[in-house]
Amino acid sequence: MSIALLTLIILGLSALGYLLGRQRALAAVEGDARKLHSLPSYYGASVFLFTALPAFLTLLVWLIAQPLLIERSVAGMITPADIPAGTTLSLVMSDVQRIAVGTEQLVADGMSETELAALQADPAGLRSALGRLGVSVAETTTPNVLEAAKAYRASASLGHFGMIVAALALAVAGLLISAFRVTPELRARNIVESFIRVLLIGASTVAILTTLGIVFSLVFESWHFFQLYPAKDFFFSLTWNPKFGGGSSLGVWPLVWGTLYVSFVALVIAVPLGILSAIYLSEYASPTVRSVAKPLLEILAGIPSIVYGLFALVTVGPLLRDWLAMPLGLGASSSSVATAGLVMGIMLIPYVSSLSDDIINSVPQSLRDGSYAIGATPSETVRQVVLPAALPGIVGAVLLAASRAIGETMIVVMGAGAAAKLSMNPFEAMTTVTVKIVSQLTGDTEFASPETLVAFALGLTLFVFTLGLNILALFIVRKYREQYE
Structure with missing residues (x-):
């Protein structure tokens, strides 16, 4: 199941929760909205939020944490001999991720697991197949790197399945629990307005977080560059003559x-x-x-x-x-x-x-x-x-x-x-x-x-x-x- 389809399912459950919450609030007062603490729409909105928020927060955290955890577990399969001279472990792990994503795309395009295993035994053939998908792989790919990519792909598939199960379970649980909590005395308006306040605060920090993300990504990759190329030559040389393969x-x-x-x-x-x-x-x-x-x-x-x-x-x-x-x-x-x-x-x-x-x-x-x-x-x-x-x-x-x-x-x-x-x-x-x-x-x-x-x-x-x-x-x-x- 794709992330887009999972998102639509969660939104559908949340919309169902809105209707259910509103209906239960009106039913509790026999249709007389004056006996409710808040307007009926606030009760529906509170069920919508408790259905959608836990699921989407779990989805967001999972998507951020899963690659980091998988990379940490797979990195142990890379030995110093698998890291070419002049490169770093992080660059090799980037290759591992690209191979894993590329092989997953090959399977999605109809390649069987048997054919994929035979292709992985031929690094040159694998590079050619991935190149047709627009995935660039280093020429120095070693068997350990290919095995790490295979393990990365397997862990990613398992993690993706776990994410789907967890998100759907939280959405259903949030819908049921919040719907049964609907009573005429529930301060639904306060709940919704508190969420809106938090949403506005979050929106106001987007620009700051975006700027920090851009700066950190530039600094991080620039640090990798200066580990491979002297900073004094970059900042004080008056010649620009890049040559792939060395001598730049x-x-x-x-x-x-x-x-x-x-x-x-x-x-x-x-x-x-x-x-x-x-x-x-x-x-x-x-x-x-x-x-x-x-x-x-x-x-x-x-x-x-x-x-x-x-x-x-x-x-x-x-x-x-x-x-x-x-x-x-x-x-x-x-x-x-x-x-x-x-x-x-x-x-x-x-x-x-x-x-x-x-x-x-x-x-x-x-x-x-x-x-x-x-x-x-x-x-x-x-x-x-x-x-x-x-x-x-x-x-x-x-x-x-x-x-x-x-x-x-x-x-x-x-x-x-x-x-x-x-x-x-x-x-x-x-x-x-x-x-x-x-x-x-x-x-x-x-x-x-x-x-x-x-x-x-x-x-x-x-x-x-x-x-x-x-x-x-x-x-x-x-x-x-x-x-x-």
């Missing part, structure tokens, strides 16, 4: 430079145009012009980045090459920082413009009226009153645009190329951190190599840069906001 030079600075250079060019285009258009739409444009121009400007935000990438590749790149780069002797390639930055800047204009326009419109009209009362012109009012008052919000809009620029991939791939280099020439091809993260994790790669794990170190580096940008922007916002509160 994985210096991060050419990628960081490309990211910052492309983002800088994009912001030079987007920030002035976005802010000026926001000032015009909010302070000078008539209602008719604004109702037409603002939606048209925001259409740019709805265009997929791949379309911008094609525009950069087919139109902007050749134009910059033929009209500027080649006449000035600065390059002969249509893929360049200027190409990607210009197109990305066009894409970012609505991010800056729309948010800045909303912020400027939120400035109190009394500030404008006071400025006009002392003889200031509209342009002086905009420069000396409106923009300073709206500065914190405008900084936030620029920060959003900068984060979008740093994380963009498709435009850089198609507009800036894939060359990792340190150069001041904007008409040369360069690349960014995000592009290399994708390229290092694409294809038939093994997570046992530093050339693959470097993607997590790059992600952590990008996260630190973005965090620093957010802290700087928050400092600026707080400093200037105090003047207008």
Whole structure:
């Protein structure tokens, strides 16, 4: 039974519990709801909660704990001889899990256990069969690893069956017990409202837990990378030259430079145009012009980045090459920082413009009226009153645009190329951190190599840069906001 089907069954039992609880509450008072402590729907909801919550909590805990417990029990089957040089036990266990999942898929596709056993005796044939399913397995798979995968699969199947039995048993027990507890004196509303309060508290912590999960996963995998590749070479080398199989030079600075250079060019285009258009739409444009121009400007935000990438590749790149780069002797390639930055800047204009326009419109009209009362012109009012008052919000809009620029991939791939280099020439091809993260994790790669794990170190580096940008922007916002509160 799949998790989806089990979830539907539990929800069905919970819905039955709702109807049963409501009916029993009304039956206890012979249909006169005024004699109940709570509305009839609260009694049904309380039975629904006691039916669904224990089952779903058990399901959640089981899904989290089962892989950890199985991995701990299976890890003892791996000997030091099964761990290739330059890798760790956790990487080998990742291979064990992939093999177990792949063989389970082969059985689900119709392969018999006899055929599977014969296939597991042939590591090359097993790798080929799993490869057709999109499961990548290391070339150094040993018999112990295959046996560990077999044990992992057997334990996972047994655990899955136990999870189904436990979840259904708790759902049925919760339904029966909570339904028989329904009496006119039961404070069903208090029970339901307490659950809603806990639910709201849990929802408010989702962002924090998500952030912690992202950070811990990046730190954990980056630690694996730095165990295989020297940290000083990663942070201080000026060469990016990955070679699967060994002999790589994985210096991060050419990628960081490309990211910052492309983002800088994009912001030079987007920030002035976005802010000026926001000032015009909010302070000078008539209602008719604004109702037409603002939606048209925001259409740019709805265009997929791949379309911008094609525009950069087919139109902007050749134009910059033929009209500027080649006449000035600065390059002969249509893929360049200027190409990607210009197109990305066009894409970012609505991010800056729309948010800045909303912020400027939120400035109190009394500030404008006071400025006009002392003889200031509209342009002086905009420069000396409106923009300073709206500065914190405008900084936030620029920060959003900068984060979008740093994380963009498709435009850089198609507009800036894939060359990792340190150069001041904007008409040369360069690349960014995000592009290399994708390229290092694409294809038939093994997570046992530093050339693959470097993607997590790059992600952590990008996260630190973005965090620093957010802290700087928050400092600026707080400093200037105090003047207008």
